[in-house]
Amino acid sequence: MALDGPKTAYKYIGTTPDRPDGLDKVTGRARYGADINVPGMLHGAVVRSPHAHARILKIDATKALAMEGVKAVVTRADFPDGLDGEDWNLQENCMAGEKALYDGHAVAAVAATSPLIARDAAKAIVVDYEPLPHVTDVDAAMAEGAPVIRDGAADFSVPEGMHPNVVRYFESGRGELEKGFAEADLVIEKSFTTEAAHQGYIEPQACLGQMGADGRGEMWVTTQGHWFVRRMSAAILGTEATGLRVTPSEIGGGFGGKTTVFIEPLSLALSRKAGGKPVKMVMTRGEVLRATGPTASASMDVKMGITKDGRITAASGTFRMQGGAFPGAPVDVTTMLAFGNYDIEHVHQVGYDVLANRPKQAAYRAPGAPMAAFATESVLDELCRKLGLDPIDTRLKNAAREGTRATFGPKYGPIGLVETLEAAKAHANYHAPLGPNQGRGVASGYWMNHGGETSASVAISEDGTVTVSIGTPDIGGSRASMALMAAEAFGVAYENVRVNISDTGALGVNEPTHGSRATFASGLATIRAAEDCITKLCKRAADKWGIDAEAVTWEDGCAKPSGPNAGEFPPMPIAEIAAEMGETGGPISGHFEDTPAGFSGSFGTHVVDVEVDPETGRTTILRYLVVQDAGKAIHPAYVEGQFQGGAVQGIGWTLNEEYIYGQDGRLQNAGFLDYRVPVASDLPMIDTVIVEVPNPGHPYGVRGVGETGITPPLPAIANAVREATGKRITDLPLRPSRVLAAIRDKGD
Amino acid sequence: MTKRIHVSTELNGDAVDFLCDPRETLLDCLRDHLGAMGAKEGCGTGDCGACSVTLDGRLVCSCLVLGVEAEGKQIGTVEGMADGESLHPLQRKFIEHAALQCGICTPGILVAAKNLLERNPDPSETEVRYWLAGNLCRCTGYDKIVRAVMDAATEMREAS
Numbered sequence: 055m056a057l058d059g060p061k062t063a064y065k066y067i068g069t070t071p072d073r074p075d076g077l078d079k080v081t082g083r084a085r086y087g088a089d090i091n092v093p094g095m096l097h098g099a100v101v102r103s104p105h106a107h108a109r110i111l112k113i114d115a116t117k118a119l120a121m122e123g124v125k126a127v128v129t130r131a132d133f134p135d136g137l138d139g140e141d142w143n144l145q146e147n148c149m150a151g152e153k154a155l156y157d158g159h160a161v162a163a164v165a166a167t168s169p170l171i172a173r174d175a176a177k178a179i180v181v182d183y184e185p186l187p188h189v190t191d192v193d194a195a196m197a198e199g200a201p202v203i204r205d206g207a208a209d210f211s212v213p214e215g216m217h218p219n220v221v222r223y224f225e226s227g228r229g230e231l232e233k234g235f236a237e238a239d240l241v242i243e244k245s246f247t248t249e250a251a252h253q254g255y256i257e258p259q260a261c262l263g264q265m266g267a268d269g270r271g272e273m274w275v276t277t278q279g280h281w282f283v284r285r286m287s288a289a290i291l292g293t294e295a296t297g298l299r300v301t302p303s304e305i306g307g308g309f310g311g312k313t314t315v316f317i318e319p320l321s322l323a324l325s326r327k328a329g330g331k332p333v334k335m336v337m338t339r340g341e342v343l344r345a346t347g348p349t350a351s352a353s354m355d356v357k358m359g360i361t362k363d364g365r366i367t368a369a370s371g372t373f374r375m376q377g378g379a380f381p382g383a384p385v386d387v388t389t390m391l392a393f394g395n396y397d398i399e400h401v402h403q404v405g406y407d408v409l410a411n412r413p414k415q416a417a418y419r420a421p422g423a424p425m426a427a428f429a430t431e432s433v434l435d436e437l438c439r440k441l442g443l444d445p446i447d448t449r450l451k452n453a454a455r456e457g458t459r460a461t462f463g464p465k466y467g468p469i470g471l472v473e474t475l476e477a478a479k480a481h482a483n484y485h486a487p488l489g490p491n492q493g494r495g496v497a498s499g500y501w502m503n504h505g506g507e508t509s510a511s512v513a514i515s516e517d518g519t520v521t522v523s524i525g526t527p528d529i530g531g532s533r534a535s536m537a538l539m540a541a542e543a544f545g546v547a548y549e550n551v552r553v554n555i556s557d558t559g560a561l562g563v564n565e566p567t568h569g570s571r572a573t574f575a576s577g578l579a580t581i582r583a584a585e586d587c588i589t590k591l592c593k594r595a596a597d598k599w600g601i602d603a604e605a606v607t608w609e610d611g612c613a614k615p616s617g618p619n620a621g622e623f624p625p626m627p628i629a630e631i632a633a634e635m636g637e638t639g640g641p642i643s644g645h646f647e648d649t650p651a652g653f654s655g656s657f658g659t660h661v662v663d664v665e666v667d668p669e670t671g672r673t674t675i676l677r678y679l680v681v682q683d684a685g686k687a688i689h690p691a692y693v694e695g696q697f698q699g700g701a702v703q704g705i706g707w708t709l710n711e712e713y714i715y716g717q718d719g720r721l722q723n724a725g726f727l728d729y730r731v732p733v734a735s736d737l738p739m740i741d742t743v744i745v746e747v748p749n750p751g752h753p754y755g756v757r758g759v760g761e762t763g764i765t766p767p768l769p770a771i772a773n774a775v776r777e778a779t780g781k782r783i784t785d786l787p788l789r790p791s792r793v794l795a796a797i798r799d800k801g802d
Numbered sequence: 803m804t805k806r807i808h809v810s811t812e813l814n815g816d817a818v819d820f821l822c823d824p825r826e827t828l829l830d831c832l833r834d835h836l837g838a839m840g841a842k843e844g845c846g847t848g849d850c851g852a853c854s855v856t857l858d859g860r861l862v863c864s865c866l867v868l869g870v871e872a873e874g875k876q877i878g879t880v881e882g883m884a885d886g887e888s889l890h891p892l893q894r895k896f897i898e899h900a901a902l903q904c905g906i907c908t909p910g911i912l913v914a915a916k917n918l919l920e921r922n923p924d925p926s927e928t929e930v931r932y933w934l935a936g937n938l939c940r941c942t943g944y945d946k947i948v949r950a951v952m953d954a955a956t957e958m959r960e961a962s
Contacts, residue, residue, distance in 0.1 A: 076897035079905035080889065082840020082880035086906060089839040169830075170804075170823055254940045256844040256852055257906040306842070306906025307940050339845040530903035530941060691900035695942055699903065702943030726849035726938065734944040735928075735935040 066541040070691040073534040087260030087276025098335035099172035101162040103154030106188035106411040106719025118175040123167035126327040134292035141289040143380045147414045155379035157720040158344025165324040188411040188719040192376040195410040203409040219409040221381040227402030234368025234400025238359025246429040248786045249712035250348040257306020263321030264332040269293035278308040279566020290319040301557040310417030343724040347416020350375040350383040352425040360437045364448040368400035377415030383407045384422030390462040392426040396452040420501045420761035431497040431769030445496040470683025470747035471657035478659045483679040493777025499765025502655040503758040504569025509562030510579035513643040518629030519550040525564025526572040531692035543584035545611035570758025579646040587644025652751020658682035660766035664774040671794030679741045685749040685757030698740040700763020706732045708771040811872040814882025822869040829853045831869035840880035840909040851937030854910035861917040880909035891954040901950035903941035
């Protein structure tokens with residue numbers, strides 16, 4: 055496909071070769087977090103609070119320590135005091151101090167010579183609790199009289215008079231709301247809720263940690279970001295970051311949930327206490343659901359006004375989110391992106407970050423965006439229905455474009471929302487006939503993406519093949535993307551590039567594979583490092599030819615004189631330069647370090663058809679279309695995979711998935727049987743269209759594509775159910791009982 | 803300490819034996835006593851299928867089978883799918899179709915899909931989807947997995 059972007063003709067970019075790690079991953083050879091055993095290692099297990107909120111009076115490990123094979127027990131007393139801010143939050147979340155703050159909160163950990171002994175020993179640790187009143191719902195947690203989870207946790211932003219559980223406050227906007235709403239022909243205001251959903255990666259957290267009395271150690275761990283693991287673990291343990299070398303395993307899914315630490319510092323503390331023996335820790339699925347980050351739950355009020363011809367005149371929203379017992383619900387992002395799809399003159403957003411007795415939320419694919427989209431895109435759909443407006447035409451009329459001042463401040467550069475809407479409108483799915491009890495829903499969504507600290511190296515081997523070293527774990531085929539970009543930059547065969555994910559000892563600091571940044575940032579770094587390397591390759595050729603380095607260019611894997619004036623020399627292939635590197639100046643490599651700022655967001659538009667069974671309330675997805683802007687798709691099959699996977703996680707969040715807390719504040723569905731993620735038989739094929747509006751901030755035009763796809767499904771499906779049933783359901787998930795109750799309700 | 807039990811069994815055609823605690827699952831034994839780490843533990847309760855193996859040709863969640871139950875049985879895992887250097891058609895098609903992202907569910911899905919095609923060489927899309935409904939994948943949305951299985955089935959039918 056021809057592009058207007060920074061580069062227009064590609065040899066490798068846009069092809070779909072086999073991924074370099076494919077063979078390992080289809081033969082069972084790839085090593086994930088739990089797939090390591092070393093001689094002499096111990097096994098860890100964690101004691102967790104059965105209470106939603108309780109004072110810890112006493113922890114007695116006498117019996118456990120007396121058991122054969124038990125080597126160490128750690129509690130909070132084994133961790134340093136005096137941390138503050140997010141470091142304290144992380145430490146407190148990894149191991150409770152004075153109080154257990156949620157069902158599943160770690161209270162103690164034990165290491166023993168086998169997993170079974172460790173499990174038995176954990177049961178033998180006696181903890182005396184004084185249960186305290188608890189609260190797990192966001193609205194209840196803000197209400198007068200709600201139990202205070204941690205007094206003094208609120209920051210400067212919170213207005214006076216708020217409940218102490220409100221810990222951060224966000225407000226933004228522009229224009230004059232009243233004037234804007236007065237210009238509207240129709241104003242609709244509705245309230246919405248979404249429940250917490252878990253990232254649901256199939257591989258539980260797992261690590262093998264080793265630390266000596268000197269505070270130095272090593273770790274093997276499944277993580278999206280091993281430099282994060284290093285920094286956080288060192289802070290929690292009070293050791294030096296450089297003393298810990300962290301090697302990432304293959305990672306069995308993360309979706310944001312593996313950008314922080316839970317058991318990792320515990321394994322190091324246990325190892326240190328057990329004389330430096332390595333300690334392996336693997337979470338159970340129940341522990342993953344009870345104690346690792348789900349996303350935040352939300353309660354929202356959204357009001358929008360529109361003219362008869364479909365122009366949005368004003369919009370306002372209030373977003374209340376709980377992210378567990380610690381500050382950090384992504385309500386800042388929610389307020390930013392709530393109306394970010396559109397060009398709206400009068401707009402106002404308010405956000406509250408609220409503590410509740412639930413696990414500390416962790417990032418989940420486009421954190422904060424899907425909840426807002428559910429509320430705002432549902433209201434827009436309702437406005438369109440009431441006025442008989444086409445949902446795509448109305449979005450086109452209001453769509454943000456290049457030069458639009460975003461509702462969160464800056465002006466957009468080149469973006470692809472209009473292109474996604476036009477492609478959705480032209481797609482056959484938008485015109486397929488619908489039968490009884492069927493409905494079609496449309497919604498758009500956005501994620502702004504991220505740059506982050508990035509460091510990469512490339513090195514030329516003696517035979518002219520290329521090794522790329524990056525610091526972002528490969529969750530979904532990014533080795534293939536890096537190899538394609540390196541092949542393109544060098545002009546060498548894709549098969550002649552090997553991509554390694556380096557440990558923390560081998561590269562400068564790298565942020566995790568998060569923020570849709572891996573293909574953008576590590577990709578940019580790979581290309582720039584290759585260019586650095588190519589400069590050196592050209593110099594070697596120039597020296598041999600006895601001409602200036604500036605008179606040499608690089609083309610198709612060869613150094614060439616840049617023109618007739620440079621001299622008459624045959625092209626010198628990379629393999630020839632490499633073979634002589636020892637005599638011509640030594641090893642040849644290239645490097646790149648930066649915090650690239652040229653990232654640019656990705657818009658998507660989804661069209662979904664559903665059928666709702668009027669007798670059971672069950673919703674079936676009949677057709678699903680994802681249209682999204684990739685900037686430039688490096689490996690289109692894995693770009694499609696991101697679109698499809700994001701959409702299906704959104705389908706799960708909309709139809710089935712929810713955290714269910716009982717009156718006792720305990721999680722009622724801590725397993726995959728009751729926390730039901732979509733299975734193959736729930737779904738049709740997921741149709742995709744890749745739109746390419748190049749990002750000028752990347753040499754090949756790449757936008758991150760990982761996160762946007764989970765944002766539109768929530769409202770798109772709710773809008774389709776609205777058409778199928780005539781009922782606007784404002785609470786997720788759309789479980790059959792809820793849909794059935796709505797169908798049977800005589801009201802609107 | 804519980805006395806360990808000696809179990810003799812067959813793994814991917816090879817006679818093997820191991821000592822295990824009677825509480826250990828077949829999955830634990832495969833991974834920790836036989837070094838076969840291809841089967842993964844995603845839930846430990848039979849809900850995710852990441853630990854799928856065959857036991858005397860029957861597809862099971864190895865986390866729901868005790869190690870001692872493998873005595874005298876034939877176990878089939880992902881490690882036994884390829885024939886020397888030649889991948890099983892399913893393995894090749896999974897790579898070709900980009901049917902894996904993180905890859906953690908892939909061994910279980912490959913074992914389950916192979917078992918399906920042995921019973922039904924010409925499954926419909928719906929049959930593939932229902933057969934694989936016990937194998938969770940959180941990355942792909944299943945689209946490319948179903949396509950890869952259907953494509954492998956076609957190739958295997960044409961080859962036979």
